[in-house]
Amino acid sequence: GENVEQHPSTLSVQEGDSAVIKCTYSDSASNYFPWYKQELGKRPQLIIDIRSNVGEKKDQRIAVTLNKTAKHFSLHITETQPEDSAVYFCAASDSWGKFQFGAGTQVVVTP
């Protein structure tokens, strides 16, 4: 089955700097890669996603890149703000829709 690894587990950045979180996956059949943000005590919410026919996608300060050959994808947050502090999860899914999540990255943005 699919295995998703996510790094780093914690990430501390200065406000205004960039943050990068990386994930690798094992199943070449995976074709959908969402990123979720979870604030403390709340539900995970989708922030951006990418499908396997696209190499990069951007939405304001966040972007995701996908390298199908190497089986890895990354989340980039630019100009970080205190409200970006949260746990971020990557996931990989095949056409059946079942997700395999990474273990999460705790991002702390310090003023």
Add this chain to the structure above:
Amino acid sequence: DGGITQSPKYLFRKEGQNVTLSCEQNLNHDAMYWYRQDPGQGLRLIYYSQIVNDFQKGDIAEGYSVSREKKESFPLTVTSAQKNPTAFYLCASQGTSGSRGKDEQFFGPGTRLTVL
């Protein structure tokens, strides 16, 4: 944040008791999922259902049971056989967008279960 609800928000259980967590969605989604979340371990899949009256075990199904009698509802029972049930439980539903296939999963607000 509407569309998928879970109840109760907090649940306390004595050892040896079964307890059922509710999950309801009005998004007309076929697929529904149950996850368990423990600190530092991400989301682990317990059970999932792609269609009414059908469900499959996930990665950590032991000690849990589910039913899917209605499209809108996917209750999870935590049985006394579950060795360490204290955790945050998240339910999710997922739709399909034609040629794009399965879409994002929408999560409920979660139920925090504590075994006393």
